[in-house]
Amino acid sequence: MKNKKIRLEAIEAIIRVSTFRNQDDLLLALNEKGFSLTQATLSRDLKQLKVAKQPTANGDYAYIFPADTQEKTKSIARDVSHSFAANGFLSLDFSGNMAVIKTRPGYAGGIASDIDTLPISPFLGSLAGDDTIFLLLKEQATKETVLETLTPIIPGIRK
Amino acid sequence: MKNKKIRLEAIEAIIRVSTFRNQDDLLLALNEKGFSLTQATLSRDLKQLKVAKQPTANGDYAYIFPADTQEKTKSIARDVSHSFAANGFLSLDFSGNMAVIKTRPGYAGGIASDIDTLPISPFLGSLAGDDTIFLLLKEQATKETVLETLTPIIPGIRK
DNA sequence: AGAAATTTTGAATATTTATTCACATAATTC
DNA sequence: GAATTATGTGAATAAATATTCAAAATTTCT
Numbered sequence: 001m002k003n004k005k006i007r008l009e010a011i012e013a014i015i016r017v018s019t020f021r022n023q024d025d026l027l028l029a030l031n032e033k034g035f036s037l038t039q040a041t042l043s044r045d046l047k048q049l050k051v052a053k054q055p056t057a058n059g060d061y062a063y064i065f066p067a068d069t070q071e072k073t074k075s076i077a078r079d080v081s082h083s084f085a086a087n088g089f090l091s092l093d094f095s096g097n098m099a100v101i102k103t104r105p106g107y108a109g110g111i112a113s114d115i116d117t118l119p120i121s122p123f124l125g126s127l128a129g130d131d132t133i134f135l136l137l138k139e140q141a142t143k144e145t146v147l148e149t150l151t152p153i154i155p156g157i158r159k
Numbered sequence: 160m161k162n163k164k165i166r167l168e169a170i171e172a173i174i175r176v177s178t179f180r181n182q183d184d185l186l187l188a189l190n191e192k193g194f195s196l197t198q199a200t201l202s203r204d205l206k207q208l209k210v211a212k213q214p215t216a217n218g219d220y221a222y223i224f225p226a227d228t229q230e231k232t233k234s235i236a237r238d239v240s241h242s243f244a245a246n247g248f249l250s251l252d253f254s255g256n257m258a259v260i261k262t263r264p265g266y267a268g269g270i271a272s273d274i275d276t277l278p279i280s281p282f283l284g285s286l287a288g289d290d291t292i293f294l295l296l297k298e299q300a301t302k303e304t305v306l307e308t309l310t311p312i313i314p315g316i317r318k
Numbered sequence: 319a320g321a322a323a324t325t326t327t328g329a330a331t332a333t334t335t336a337t338t339c340a341c342a343t344a345a346t347t348c
Numbered sequence: 349g350a351a352t353t354a355t356g357t358g359a360a361t362a363a364a365t366a367t368t369c370a371a372a373a374t375t376t377c378t
Contacts (some may be wrong), residue, residue, distance in 0.1 A: 003356095004355090004356070004357095022333085022334060022335085023334070023335065024333095024334080037357080037358090038357075038358055038359080039334090039335075039336095039358095040335090040336080040337080040357075040358060040359080040360090041356080041357060041358075042335095043334095043335055043336055043337085044336080044337090044356085044357090046214070046335090047214040047218075047336080048214075049214075050213060050214045050215075051213075051214070052211035052212055052213035052214070052223065052225060053211060053212060053334095053335090054209060054210075054211035054225050055205070055206040055207075055208075055209045055210070055211070056209075057209075059206075061366095064211065064225055066211065066213050066223055066225045096255065097254050097255045097257070098257075124252050124253075124254045124257075124259045125252070125259035125261065125291045125293065126288075126291065127286060127288045127291050127293055128288060134286075134293065136254050136257050136259055136293065137254060138254060139254050139255065148172070148192075149172065162326095163325090163326070163327095181363085181364060181365085182364070182365065183363095183364080196327080196328090197327075197328055197329080198328095198364090198365075198366095199327075199328060199329075199330090199365090199366080199367080200326080200327060200328075201365095202364095202365055202366055202367085203326090203327085203366085203367090205365090206366080212364095212365090220336095
């Protein structure tokens with residue numbers, strides 16, 4: 001259907017320009033522009049366009065096109081976790097507020113680098129040699145948090 | 160409330176790692192991790208974290224952090240450019256009797272070397288990687304002494 | 319310490335959004 | 349062209365999410 005393509009483009013355009021707090025508001029704007037559709041269709045359109053509804057700074061909501069960078073980052077992160085699944089990890093141990101990871105030779109740097117890129121981390125810092133990583137825990141960090149945090153990088157990790 | 164902060168961090172962490180198609184699923188995962196909250200609170204948490212629900216490629220939905228990352232990256236970039244003016248120093252943090260200095264890549268060795276040559280030092284030893292320095296404090300050392308000592312090397316340093 | 323103000327929360331509910339179902343419209347194949 | 353298949357749509361509704369309201373918990377201010 002021809003109308004749909006035009007409509008999708010109109011939706012994208014209007015969302016990029018102005019903000020709407022919900023689908024009904026957006027629907028109204030579209031109706032005023034001459035597009036005749038219902039909330040059901042709009043919902044489907046938004047899904048197809050991959051439009052997300054994001055809370056805004058002023059306590060409201062807005063429709064956005066999430067940045068591609070986000071997705072890419074995520075999928076990269078996933079890939080990393082996959083490729084490491086079998087790889088260099090050997091052991092994890094704790095002493096005081098320090099953790100030590102042993103790896104197969106040469107893997108320490110890579111794994112430490114992955115750990116460093118975690119968005120939220122219980123570590124104050126990491127230091128890698130060839131087959132050993134030192135991790136200094138934040139004061140409020142627990143072994144549990146550490147294990148949780150490391151899971152995406154080393155699936156199934158445990159002390 | 161302390162729990163809330165921890166919970167928000169947990170939510171952020173779990174969302175960055177895995178995907179959930181709705182709040183109830185996410186809620187379940189959080190409950191299993193020991194967080195006791197209801198959908199109402201989760202909704203508020205997500206709003207506060209500015210988490211958006213985005214349609215995915217496979218016709219499903221997922222929670223994401225949209226523009227958030229971009230802003231963070233930007234502000235970090237700014238900080239870096241500031242401290243870069245002087246040298247490679249980025250940050251200083253403490254945990255227990257350890258201090259950690261983060262530097263721009265490659266600067267750790269140089270700065271650590273400078274620290275090692277200090278005539279009077281509150282440190283028992285230092286260990287440098289590429290962008291991180293671990294410093295073990297003498298038992299009587301305080302954060303204040305450390306800052307004082309480091310000032311000649313890193314002017315204007317503070318935690 | 320207590321009182322006052324602020325924040326956090328759950329239950330219930332209002333609001334919003336997604337989907338089901340039925341039908342219509344367009345595209346494809348014979 | 350007719351038959352078949354795929355796609356698009358609205359009305360109704362299911363499902364998901366946000367908010368209201370009242371009560372606790374926490375912090376701030378005497």
